[in-house]
Amino acid sequence: MYFLKLIKHFLFLVTFCSLLALSGCSTAVLSDEHLAKRSKSQFSQMKKSEQISRNASHQAMIERIGRRIAGVAQVDIPGTEWEFVVFDKSEPNAFAMPGGKVGVNSGLITLANGNEDEVAAVIGHEIAHVAFRHSNKRMSQAMGIALGGVILNTAMRNKSSTDRTLATGAYGVGTTVGMALPFSRSQEREADHRGLFYAAMAGYDPRGAISFWKKMQGGKKRKMPQFLSTHPNPGNRIDFLEQNMDHALSLYREAKLARGEKPNP
Numbered sequence: 001m002y003f004l005k006l007i008k009h010f011l012f013l014v015t016f017c018s019l020l021a022l023s024g025c026s027t028a029v030l031s032d033e034h035l036a037k038r039s040k041s042q043f044s045q046m047k048k049s050e051q052i053s054r055n056a057s058h059q060a061m062i063e064r065i066g067r068r069i070a071g072v073a074q075v076d077i078p079g080t081e082w083e084f085v086v087f088d089k090s091e092p093n094a095f096a097m098p099g100g101k102v103g104v105n106s107g108l109i110t111l112a113n114g115n116e117d118e119v120a121a122v123i124g125h126e127i128a129h130v131a132f133r134h135s136n137k138r139m140s141q142a143m144g145i146a147l148g149g150v151i152l153n154t155a156m157r158n159k160s161s162t163d164r165t166l167a168t169g170a171y172g173v174g175t176t177v178g179m180a181l182p183f184s185r186s187q188e189r190e191a192d193h194r195g196l197f198y199a200a201m202a203g204y205d206p207r208g209a210i211s212f213w214k215k216m217q218g219g220k221k222r223k224m225p226q227f228l229s230t231h232p233n234p235g236n237r238i239d240f241l242e243q244n245m246d247h248a249l250s251l252y253r254e255a256k257l258a259r260g261e262k263p264n265p
């Protein structure tokens with residue numbers, strides 16, 4: 001039985017994790033290698049089932065920005081096989097899967113009005129999620145809470161169907177890695193923080209993050225953008241970015257000069 005084997009395999013870590021669950025266990029206990037492999041096959045499946053953008057300049061832009069930021073992030077996640085794809089979808093959304101598979105919807109590029117600094121803010125944020133192994137931590141946490149409950153109650157059949165779904169779903173075969181569970185607010189904050197610096201160090205104006213999130217907030221009043229369903233707003237996100245802006249701007253100016261380019265005033 002796959003599931004029983006799974007319980008046995010993670011018994012120790014999960015018990016440990018469930019003890020910490022109340023205080024918000026954020027340990028990644030799943031195999032990074034396995035998650036990356038699963039992401040890879042799910043991403044290639046997605047490229048067949050979803051419409052890929054035929055806009056060559058959008059595709060080239062995402063590739064260019066992605067490579068530059070991944071180059072900066074390389075020190076945190078060496079050896080990642082990055083892949084950047086634009087999907088032809090109108091919702092302003094983007095996602096990153098473990099192992100470095102990044103998808104950006106054409107609607108997000110439209111919302112950014114083609115402004116590369118704004119798009120770079122989002123890609124920096126996504127790459128930061130990968131660097132922090134946030135999907136792994138989130139899935140580990142869901143399993144810890146659900147299976148922790150199982151262990152305390154000794155029998156799975158006594159658990160509610162929601163818990164069972166959560167336990168099996170977090171690691172189950174059909175789950176899309178990194179997209180089934182929304183990130184936590186503290187993970188969002190981490191991704192905002194590091195993503196801001198990644199983009200700046202790659203030579204993108206970090207003020208693009210502020211203008212982009214302002215546009216997203218404007219959209220929220222009409223209808224919650226899909227982006228926020230998997231990337232919840234940690235609250236005062238813009239204030240937080242502004243608090244880090246001086247540092248980010250100095251990194252940006254340094255990066256621009258190193259590239260032999262003139263920074264924005």
Ligand SMILES: [Zn+2]
Pocket residue numbers: 125129183188191230231232
């Ligand atoms: Zn996020």
